Amino acid sequence: xxxxxxxxxxxxxxxxxxxxxxxxASPKEMLNLVDKPxxxxxxxxxxxxxxxxxxxxxxxxxxxxxxxxxxxFELEEDLKAKGKHAxxxxxxxxxxxxxxxxxRQKKALGLGHAVLTARRVVGDDPFAVLLxxxxxxxxxxxxxxxxxxxxxxxxxxxxxxxxSRSEVSQxxxxxxxxxxxxxYEVRGVVEKPAPEDAPSNLAIIGxxxxxxxxxxxxxNTKPGKGGEIQLTDGIRLLMEKQxxxxxxxxxxxxxxxxxxxxxxxxxxxxxxNEEFGAAFKEYLQSLKI
Ligand code: UTP
Numbered sequence: 001x002x003x004x005x006x007x008x009x010x011x012x013x014x015x016x017x018x019x020x021x022x023x024x025a026s027p028k029e030m031l032n033l034v035d036k037p038x039x040x041x042x043x044x045x046x047x048x049x050x051x052x053x054x055x056x057x058x059x060x061x062x063x064x065x066x067x068x069x070x071x072x073f074e075l076e077e078d079l080k081a082k083g084k085h086a087x088x089x090x091x092x093x094x095x096x097x098x099x100x101x102x103x104r105q106k107k108a109l110g111l112g113h114a115v116l117t118a119r120r121v122v123g124d125d126p127f128a129v130l131l132x133x134x135x136x137x138x139x140x141x142x143x144x145x146x147x148x149x150x151x152x153x154x155x156x157x158x159x160x161x162x163x164s165r166s167e168v169s170q171x172x173x174x175x176x177x178x179x180x181x182x183x184y185e186v187r188g189v190v191e192k193p194a195p196e197d198a199p200s201n202l203a204i205i206g207x208x209x210x211x212x213x214x215x216x217x218x219x220n221t222k223p224g225k226g227g228e229i230q231l232t233d234g235i236r237l238l239m240e241k242q243x244x245x246x247x248x249x250x251x252x253x254x255x256x257x258x259x260x261x262x263x264x265x266x267x268x269x270x271x272x273n274e275e276f277g278a279a280f281k282e283y284l285q286s287l288k289i
Contacts, residue, residue, distance in 0.1 A: 002154035005147055005209060006052040007121075008128040011114035012039065013059030013105040016133075018258050027062045028257055029132040034269045038256050039065060039132040043097065046130055049143035053099045055121045057114045059106070066102060071095045110228025115210070116218040124212045126150070129231075131206025131257075135265055138251025142207050145249050149183055150209050153245045156238060158186065159207035160246045161253055168198040172232040174246050175199035182248040186239065191225050191232040202246065204232065205253055214238050 016028030023031075029039035043054060058065060072091060079088040105117045115129060128143055136142040146157050160174060172191045176184030188199055208231075217237035224230040235244060254268070255261035270280045 002151055003126055004050070005126050005128055005150065006050065007055060007125060008046045008051040008053070008130055008143075009055045009057060009115055009118045009122065010039070010042070010130055010132055011057045011105075011111055012062060012065060012132050013057050013108055013114050013117075014111075015108060016257065019262075025061060027065055029062075030064045030068065031256065031262065033135065033256060033262070033265055034273060037068060038135060040068070040094065041135050042130050042132050043069070045136065045141045045143055046128065047098050048141045049128075049147060051098065051128060051143070053101065055118045056100060056102050057105050057117050058102055059104065059108060066100075069095060069097075069100050108228075110223070110226075110230055112218050112221055112229040112231040112234045115231055115234075116215060116229070119215045122212065122215075126154075126209060126211050129206075129208040129210060133255065133257030134206030135254040135256045136207070136249070136251050137254070137268070138249065140250070142249045142251055142253075143209075146207060146209050146247055149245065149247045152180070153183065153243075155242055156211050156214065156235065156244045157209040158189075158204045158235070158244065158246045159249045160184070160202045161205050161248065162201055163203045165195045165198070165201060168193055168195055168201060168203060171203035171205070172230075173198045173200060174202050174204060176202060176246050179245075182250075184246040184248075186235075186244040186246050189232050189236050189239075191230050202248070204246070205249075207249070211238070211242065213241055217241070 012029045016023030019028050030037040076088060101121055103117050103121060105114050149157055169192050172189055173193055174186050175188035176186050179185045214234055218234040220237055221229050221234045224233045254265035256265050271277050
């Protein structure tokens with residue numbers, strides 16, 4: 001039986017430049033989607049998939065993330081005194097959901113470098129990586145789907161989605177051979193290719209299962225596109241040592257780190273809200289657009 005995956009790394013030390021100036025002093029991961037910060041949705045997905053320990057890779061200006069998942073003593077006392085029990089339970093649940101630990105990426109040297117920063121804490125086990133601005137809406141949590149694939153293919157697994165040719169240049173793109181329903185053996189990966197150079201329209205998104213051998217690969221990865229140590233380049237090195245698979249997950253993904261993607265997610269999640277979804281729908285329908 002392959003090892004269970006219980007640790008998840010959340011790289012959250014990037015600058016969030018696509019969302020400036022909103023992300024100048026507050027983290028992109030704390031942007032609010034209807035009633036919860038983005039990162040909470042993704043931590044909840046991880047917990048629902050069986051993750052027991054979350055390793056957050058943070059940098060300057062990211063304290064709000066730590067505070068959000070910590071006990072808020074004064075706030076809890078205040079809610080208790082005012083008899084706001086439902087809110088109190090919710091606030092306490094966030095801090096108790098899972099074990100958190102934090103490592104600091106002193107310089108934003110790239111996603112691959114952020115993952116490498118978590119090496120000490122992750123140790124020698126396979127682990128998950130989740131990006132806090134990829135919000136996935138699915139019946140079965142996306143990471144859980146990947147863990148099921150891992151039971152049959154106990155190697156690194158990259159979540160992929162189909163994108164249009166014009167969009168491939170925003171993603172890492174795989175060259176793959178289909179080996180199972182929704183599962184590909186990865187033969188190559190290219191970071192942000194021009195549409196004419198893309199090996200497919202299968203784009204890597206922000207969910208990964210990685211074997212610990214990725215760390216040695218990342219150590220040997222030279223800065224690539226944008227002068228950053230790219231996770232995709234590390235995965236290419238890893239492929240020289242062991243197989244890597246890709247999985248076409250079932251569900252809808254929102255790139256909430258992008259302004260338009262964030263707005264679309266807000267509308268979709270807003271419409272589904274039990275308390276005011278119907279009123280919101282009515283409002284949208286009343287707009288003369
Ligand atoms: P992005 O490519 O989305 O970069 O990083 P970003 O800085 O967050 O946002 P933009 O593109 O400039 O708007 C992908 C993920 O990797 C993390 C980011 O926090 C994000 O979750 N990351 C990136 C790091 O943790 N460290 C880095 O050095 C770079």
